[in-house]
Amino acid sequence: MKHKLSRFAIPYVIWMALFVVIPIILVVVYAFSSASGGFTLENFSRLGTYTVVFTRSFRLALIATLICLLIGYPVSYMMSKEGPRFQRIAMVLIMLPMWMNFLLRTYSWMSILENNGLLNQLFQKIGLIALYNQVFGTDLTFFRMLNTQGAVVLGMVYNYLPFMILPIYSVIVKLDSSLIEAARDLGANTFHVFRRVILPLSLPGVLSGITMVFVPSVSTFAISKMLGGGTEMMLGDLIEQQFLGGAYNPQLGAAISLVMMLIVVACMVVMNRFGEGEEQAVML
Amino acid sequence: MKKILALAMALSVVLSLTACGGGEEQRVVNVCSWGEYIDEDLIYQFEDETGIKVNYQVAESNEVLYSQLKTGGADYDVIVPSDYMIARLISEGMLAELDYANIPNYDLIDDQYKHLSFDPDNKYTVPYTFGTLGIIYNTTMVDGPITSWDAMFDEKYAGNVLMIRNSRDALAAALLDLGYDINTTDKAEIQAAYQLLSDAKDKGVYQAFVMDEVFNKMEGGNAAIAMYYAGDYLTMLENNPDLAFVVPKEGSNWFVDAMCVLKDAQHQEEAEEWINFIASTSSSLANMDYIWYASPNKEALEEYPAYYQETYSEDLDMGLYEIMAAPKDVLDRCTLYENLPSDTLTLYNDLWTELGI
Numbered sequence: 001m002k003h004k005l006s007r008f009a010i011p012y013v014i015w016m017a018l019f020v021v022i023p024i025i026l027v028v029v030y031a032f033s034s035a036s037g038g039f040t041l042e043n044f045s046r047l048g049t050y051t052v053v054f055t056r057s058f059r060l061a062l063i064a065t066l067i068c069l070l071i072g073y074p075v076s077y078m079m080s081k082e083g084p085r086f087q088r089i090a091m092v093l094i095m096l097p098m099w100m101n102f103l104l105r106t107y108s109w110m111s112i113l114e115n116n117g118l119l120n121q122l123f124q125k126i127g128l129i130a131l132y133n134q135v136f137g138t139d140l141t142f143f144r145m146l147n148t149q150g151a152v153v154l155g156m157v158y159n160y161l162p163f164m165i166l167p168i169y170s171v172i173v174k175l176d177s178s179l180i181e182a183a184r185d186l187g188a189n190t191f192h193v194f195r196r197v198i199l200p201l202s203l204p205g206v207l208s209g210i211t212m213v214f215v216p217s218v219s220t221f222a223i224s225k226m227l228g229g230g231t232e233m234m235l236g237d238l239i240e241q242q243f244l245g246g247a248y249n250p251q252l253g254a255a256i257s258l259v260m261m262l263i264v265v266a267c268m269v270v271m272n273r274f275g276e277g278e279e280q281a282v283m284l
Numbered sequence: 285m286k287k288i289l290a291l292a293m294a295l296s297v298v299l300s301l302t303a304c305g306g307g308e309e310q311r312v313v314n315v316c317s318w319g320e321y322i323d324e325d326l327i328y329q330f331e332d333e334t335g336i337k338v339n340y341q342v343a344e345s346n347e348v349l350y351s352q353l354k355t356g357g358a359d360y361d362v363i364v365p366s367d368y369m370i371a372r373l374i375s376e377g378m379l380a381e382l383d384y385a386n387i388p389n390y391d392l393i394d395d396q397y398k399h400l401s402f403d404p405d406n407k408y409t410v411p412y413t414f415g416t417l418g419i420i421y422n423t424t425m426v427d428g429p430i431t432s433w434d435a436m437f438d439e440k441y442a443g444n445v446l447m448i449r450n451s452r453d454a455l456a457a458a459l460l461d462l463g464y465d466i467n468t469t470d471k472a473e474i475q476a477a478y479q480l481l482s483d484a485k486d487k488g489v490y491q492a493f494v495m496d497e498v499f500n501k502m503e504g505g506n507a508a509i510a511m512y513y514a515g516d517y518l519t520m521l522e523n524n525p526d527l528a529f530v531v532p533k534e535g536s537n538w539f540v541d542a543m544c545v546l547k548d549a550q551h552q553e554e555a556e557e558w559i560n561f562i563a564s565t566s567s568s569l570a571n572m573d574y575i576w577y578a579s580p581n582k583e584a585l586e587e588y589p590a591y592y593q594e595t596y597s598e599d600l601d602m603g604l605y606e607i608m609a610a611p612k613d614v615l616d617r618c619t620l621y622e623n624l625p626s627d628t629l630t631l632y633n634d635l636w637t638e639l640g641i
Contacts, residue, residue, distance in 0.1 A: 052641045110497065114506045144443070147492045229492030230449050231485065233640030241640075244348045246451050246632055 030254030043255035050238060050256065057235040058263070060149060061217035064156035068213045071157070072164035073206065080173040087173070094162050106155055106226050113146040113227070147229030155223040163212035171205030172198065207271060215264055235260055311336040313554035316343055316360040323574035330561050336554050353378060353546070360546055361555040364412050367540050368452070371402040371623035379408045380545045386556040389563035396612070397580035400540060401620055409542035410559050413577035415514045416538045416610045416618055417453060418531040422524070425508035433461035433532045435509055437484040446501060446510035449493040451636035452621065453537070454481060457511055460534045467622045471631065478635045485639060502527060514607050515577035521604070529607050531614050538610065538618035540580070578609035585609055
């Protein structure tokens, strides 16, 4: 039986080897080589100058992940408490934006947030901007929303929120209701049931949700370019520039990618440790 | 038994694949150009006339194209890079010499677009389009006509200026504003240009750094000033009549995109046939009308106003035509980009990154 299963896994193993393992090896090789091909550490010595970009990327990704969690968890929780019909409809609504291309969705955010965009026109119409000017004594004709870090975070939250909701929801919806009944029988109130039973048991979903939001957020370049105005680079932009910018320096690009990957992996390891600990503590 | 069956199936797949290539040989040519950069009817016309199948692909920028060629991920025959990239490809021995006997339409190209700095002996290229880089501005959002690169760095327009997201063009604007040559390799001059750009950025002059996003932003009146290419200005103008274009008095960059064949091209003969077809007067006219970039074909340049009149039954605005096909006195103020030495390119890249930090 076991033998058979491993045979079915062959396509996946080949896939992984071709498109995951070999590329990572290439990244490592490139990161440690100079333009002429020899071994060098120079690519890494230059990384210090990019600390600001690293911190900015990780900060924005962290904020986006946190917001996704704050919105996503309650949504998943509420959803799982409703009837199957509601769940189906809610699921379709959450998935619906993902049927459209990611770039198109981000592009539409540009026209929504522009200085002359839909939102600003709306604010103008309902007199919000005039009101703001009166209260604060300013002379604005629009609110600056596009080309800010806030817009970048918004773009990340909008695009990646489903990746937070889905794993959490799928864990909560499968929770054994007898556990909750047992907790109630033992005298726990609603808060305690949530705090001591549901929350700890849903942690695996939370952890994979965090991973699935944080990792793409930290490496995004399309969102920051379109919504952030390209004035403040993020890691993705920096890496892209090494490959597709004027100087063509794939070695440096690979070094930055490698360090980014290592930091992300380190974050994940720490978080999973923390998750495991929590789970066990609750079980005890 | 199953194994034999699988083997047979695999074999038949392989055979059917190779069958496409064998037998009645299907002639193909792989072309890589830029997006929205050809009247697509020409592709079908060429296929009908010659029986050569055209695999038409697009790259995002010269740099992306270069990176594709370098990593060996592409098997293009014909590419249409810009001047400075052509110089770089030639210096790295990546282009094939053309047999101009197969490209008689090359003679139709106006002499002022031949033997340019990127290909002084004109052995590798057939020019496809030319144009200028300039300032596009919204006349309702600025005080008066803009004539100088100063506008791109002026605090007066803080938050209303769109800088181009391309180190070469952005630094060229600053270099020109300071009165330097856009092909300078003098570190101090480049550094000074960077300082101008960086100060303006710190003062909040730039709303954003953009490439093709500029269309939406300028058309929607979301920004007052941007720097971009003349041909794209004409496209924007169709959607926002308040826009104006100027080649600043300090001069500017003019560019030539030219068709070249790669050294290891599989279909050089077909490639030359394609180039000849595209360089013809009728193709050039169709292209000019479609993409709003001027063709260097002499006949096409002369005939276009009449062609326009015939097609649309209205007279071509000659002022606009001069923006599309810049006349000699404008081109004389402008300079082609040359390929920069690699240490200058690295400096550009480092400064550009610093600007983004």
